[in-house]
Amino acid sequence: MNHASTGAVPPAGAPPPLLTVEQVTLQYKTAERFVTAAWQVDFTVYPADRFILLGPSGCGKSSLLKAVAGFLKPVAGRIRLKGHAVTAPGPDRMMVFQEFDQLLPWLTVRDNILFPLLASRKLPRTEATDRAMGYLEKVNLAAFAGSYPHTLSGGMKQRVAIARAMAMESDILLMDEPFAALDALTRRKMQDELLHLWEDTGFSVLFVTHSIEEAVIVGSRILLLTPHPGQVKAELDASRHTPFGGGKRDSVELQERIHALLFAEPAAPESVHHE
Numbered sequence: 001m002n003h004a005s006t007g008a009v010p011p012a013g014a015p016p017p018l019l020t021v022e023q024v025t026l027q028y029k030t031a032e033r034f035v036t037a038a039w040q041v042d043f044t045v046y047p048a049d050r051f052i053l054l055g056p057s058g059c060g061k062s063s064l065l066k067a068v069a070g071f072l073k074p075v076a077g078r079i080r081l082k083g084h085a086v087t088a089p090g091p092d093r094m095m096v097f098q099e100f101d102q103l104l105p106w107l108t109v110r111d112n113i114l115f116p117l118l119a120s121r122k123l124p125r126t127e128a129t130d131r132a133m134g135y136l137e138k139v140n141l142a143a144f145a146g147s148y149p150h151t152l153s154g155g156m157k158q159r160v161a162i163a164r165a166m167a168m169e170s171d172i173l174l175m176d177e178p179f180a181a182l183d184a185l186t187r188r189k190m191q192d193e194l195l196h197l198w199e200d201t202g203f204s205v206l207f208v209t210h211s212i213e214e215a216v217i218v219g220s221r222i223l224l225l226t227p228h229p230g231q232v233k234a235e236l237d238a239s240r241h242t243p244f245g246g247g248k249r250d251s252v253e254l255q256e257r258i259h260a261l262l263f264a265e266p267a268a269p270e271s272v273h274h275e
Contacts, residue, residue: 015046015047017044017045017046018045018046018047018049018081018082018171018172018204019044019045019068019079019080019081019172019204019206020043020044020045020079020080021041021042021043021044021064021067021068021077021079022042022077022078022079022080023040023041023042023076023077023078024038024040024041024042024064024067024074024076024077024078024079025038025039025040025041025074025075025076025077026038026060026063026064026067026072026074026075027075028063036228036229037060037063037228037229037230038059038060038063038064038225038229038230038231039060039229039230039231040076040077040231041060041064041077041225041230041231041232042232043223043232043235045172045204045206046204047202047204048198048202048203048204049204049205049206049220049221050198050205050207050218050219050220050221051204051205051206051207051219051220051221051222051223052207052208052209052215052218052219052221052222052223052238053065053206053207053208053209053223053225054209054210054212054215054219054222054223054224054225054258054262055210055224055225055226055227055230055233055262056210056225056227056262057210058227058228059225059226059227059228059229059230060225060228060229060230061208061210061225061230062176062177062208063230064208064230065095065174065176065206065208067079067086068081068086068093068172068174068206069089069093069095069174070086070087070088070089070090070093071089073087081093081171081172082171091116091120091122091168091170092170092171092172093170093171093172093174094116094164094165094166094168094170094172094173094174095165095173095174095175095176096158096161096162096165096173096174096175096176096178097161097176097178098176098177098178098179098180098181099181101149101157102157102161103149103157103160103161103164104149105148105149105150106148107148107149108145108146108147108148109136109141109144109145109146109147109148109149109152109160110129110132110133110136110145110146112149112160112164113132113135113136113160113163113164113167114128114129114132115164116164116167116168117131117132117167117168120168122168131167132145132163132167133145134167135163135164135166135167136160136163138163138166138197138200138201139159139160139162139163139193139197140159140193141156141159141160141163144156153186154181154182154186155182155186155189155190158178158179158182158190159190159193161178162178162194162197166197166201166203171204172203172204172205172206173203173204173205173206174205174206175205175206175207175208176208177208177209177210178190178207179191179214180209180211187214191214191217191218194218195217195218207219212255212258212259212262213255215238215258216238216251216254216255216258217251219238220237220238220239221235221236221237221238221239222235222236222238222258223235224236224258224261224262233261233262234261236254236257236258238254
């Protein structure tokens with residue numbers, strides 16, 4: 001990425017980029033016109049990043065996630081994963097959606113996790129089964145391996161969906177407001193569980209949310225997007241404000257700063273900067 005174009009700089013001592021989104025513009029065609037969802041967006045995700053796309057509804061953050069997943073083709077700019085152009089969906093990018101009903105209802109919990117492993121021919125059945133059970137243990141659902149999705153709570157279904165995505169051991173995990181449909185207490189618990197999983201495995205995640213609090217809890221870096229069409233407003237280093245690096249007061253101060261940036265009077269987007 002041309003960091004000079006946005007003012008962004010790599011984190012100190014950062015490894016080579018995992019994902020680069022360069023000057024990406026996304027549009028949808030309606031019966032009457034073209035609608036621009038995102039405009040000339042730049043950002044870079046590094047290995048083990050917990051990178052957050054944060055902004056108001058309609059700012060294009062979910063569209064950007066779909067473009068990274070390969071479901072939506074940019075009208076301008078480019079997306080690269082490990083230096084290779086993203087042109088279509090692939091097992092190197094696994095996605096978790098916010099809906100509870102992501103699981104195949106006729107398969108058990110274990111078989112739901114097995115299905116993509118076997119379909120992609122990544123592993124023989126014995127090894128795939130061992131990996132599936134390993135990730136069920138990580139999300140504390142090994143005892144429900146033989147259960148069917150309709151017997152699970154919403155939070156449990158989301159944990160299975162996360163385990164299924166993580167079992168593929170893809171290059172990056174894409175999460176589109178995965179906890180938005182949960183009640184407040186379950187949502188907070190799921191945020192903690194995601195952080196514990198990250199601490200255990202160090203996976204890379206690109207996470208969409210419209211919650212400032214969730215962005216600060218989950219993220220190590222946060223990209224703020226302007227209202228429609230989404231443009232980069234600022235990029236913040238949140239790593240020292242998370243449960244792994246900072247206290248409650250720092251977290252509240254960062255939330256207040258983000259709120260001020262997002263709800264400032266409309267103006268030209270600020271240059272991207274790091275704290």
